[in-house]
Amino acid sequence: MTIINWINSVFMATVFMLSASQCWSQATGTEQTTLTAAGSGVNLGITRLLATAFTKVHPELTIDVPGSIGTRGAIQAVVDNAIHLGLISRPLKAEEEARGIVALPYARVAIVIGVNPMVKEQAISSSELIEIFKGNKTRWKDGNEIIVQAREKSDSGFLVLEKNIPGFREVYEDSHKNNRWTLFYTDQDANHALSATPYSIGVSDQGMISTEHLKIKALRLDGVEPGPETLLSGKYPLSRQLSFIYHKGNLTDAARKFVNFVFSIEGHKILESNGYLPLN
Template sequence: MFFQTNPVYLRAAFLALFLATSLGVSPSQAEIKIGGTGGDLGTWKKIAQAYKATHPETDITVLNSLGSGGGIKALAAGAIDLAISSRPLKAEEAAAGFKANAYGVTALALSSANDVYLEKLTIADVVEIYQRGTRRWPNGNPILVVMRPLHDTDITLVVEAFPEMGPAFDAAVSRGARIGASDQDAADALEETPTAVGFLSLSLILAEDRNINTFALNGVAPTTENLANGSYPISKRYYLVTPKVVPDETTALVDFLYSAQGQEILRDNGHLPIGRE
């Protein structure tokens, strides 16, 4: 046969085999890239790990935080295959053919790495912490503030639940609150500053095994049980954003998310799962 005796074809074949084996990717191996809001990347890493246990032919990469908008832009550019968003699609995003399906709700909780639990914390207390900066820990240290930028979804959700927090957030920024550019930055800042408090997603705290505690507000703890019964007021919804055309290997991962095992992973990591639409 010509292929067997032609050295050019032989070299090309050996080169292709070398590249495939040296990169650790077989010619038939699928690759899925996921990116978006930092609040749920830890959960998606666990979903990816569980999926790969039974689908070793699929390579899944969960990128560092891109933000909701950044994830959708990366999806539009073809740089990722699935985007994770903490907000619904904007009109122009929906017009571009993207689809967003809510898959889980988590609590947005006032949090701290401090070992001291603040008892009987009311929203009026939280307003005072952010707006005036006069509240102190039991040992006398001032309570500092870590927060996301004012335009971030987390800030919007807190203000929707408690409008009085709007001016309090503004005041905290004016007083020099530490701003986390991403969810992970805010969580890192809280762990590094035990005298600080800030709002974080319960999903992030649990999925990333953060050394961070959460506080009850108005006597209600930020748990999935209290989200389910409607008693905890600040919730954050996560959306899975897909392009117009979804490859079979990506569809299989989405199917896994909605399987019994996928739903259990969500519950174990601070989500109230939302069934498939």
Template sequence: MKIITTRILLGLVVLGLCSCNSVKSTSPTNNSQNNPQTQPPIKLAGSSSSVTVLKVLTEAYQANNQTATFEFVSQGQSEGAIAALKNGIVDIASSSHKLKPEEDNGKIQYRELAEDLLIVATHNSVKGVTNVTTDQLKSIYAGKITNWKELGGPNAKILVLDRPEDESAKKLLRKYYLGQDKTTTQAVILNKEGELIDTLQSTPYSIGAFSLAYSLINQLPVNRLNLNGTAPNKANFTNGKYQMVRHLGLIWQKTPTSNTQKFIDFVFSPEGTKLLQDKGFIPHN
């Protein structure tokens, strides 16, 4: 398989925490030493598939709390973000899976935040294909269907963009559609969801799976596919017709700082819930 990776600028060896390239928030003032009114930064880490919800929430919080600052420490895997929290490197971790018993050291707490539908989409060059069945999707990922014309689309080779087997997107694809069939060796494996999205947008005739909310928030010009005739939307999730969804949660210390607690209170407030709904997430009841 072809593997696309990014150069790690700052290494942090904690389970799956694959990068520690600190990304400062876009707040006009970020340095509490230069501005005594600015709060110490709240440090966050999350899986690449859950960082979108963190950015939505932090940007909205800062809009009404201009002294608040955030520092994104990692966009790796959920396991790495949780390890960073337990080691005191960050204040909040986001995860695309529920906290496992073996991950709980008794000093942290987990709360489910929202569901995020996983969609299968193609580059907008794929005309004439709006729906695929389970068998067709399995055949695409297995390399048995290799040209879009076999599905009523253009006469062009299909390029499968995929995620590693231990990532939530691939696990969900296998659970609901792919089963245990081997993925074609011609697939391009991308370590982060953002890399897959960027590659899909710039690569004609490609196909991949990623966040519906991200697609809606950024108004991506991609071709979102129906699966077995079912569109990936909130209504079909609610009525049980579309089940491929990620469960996003937040984890923080049981005794957080006051700044962290204020942000957490906002996240789970009616205002935070409405914000998530407006951005395409399905807030957890």
């Protein structure tokens, strides 16, 4: 199955679930309202935590956060009015904004060079990372083979590495051209493989490690510890922005209530306790 077919299949499943929830409400005559928020796998864990806290104070609302349909899937679903809120992990492109999509950035999170806990190293340099993805550095200091976990070219985490680590873009493009590494097409699959594969290395973020209880160790990069403090100070260079998206003029009352909760003091506390830097 190609990545496009996969996105389409998950997208259609999400549309079906949304339609089913609407029909259920109509059939039972209840006042329960279901809000569907779907998109990038990066956003799922924290969105579910926020949704759980939100529905405790708004029991009349239910928030459905299905499996990943990706940022591209979220954008298409919003355009088609198939979901109430989209979840994206990169800024919108100009042509996407031109389709009437509005983005509400709510947090930044440190992207990390993550390794399986069996790796003894605690830090890595940019030059070492490049040599690993080139295929030149193949073993950890204890002699065990380095198992590289990679993503598709459009992955938001690797795009940040390409932008902020000099020389990484060329190396990563070459690795794709030569089919050098195993590719994963969802954040959850990539994180699971990194957690389960001894001596592996890949890319994750602090928020997913916390909210999904992942067995992934974040390495210091060029001597800097990843985290909200080093992001805020500018010392740590790798981060991504999480946003809600909706179609202009089509933000429902339920969606607005949830967004307001995320930007509230309580919402910010949940973000901060899971390694995110809240945005105002």
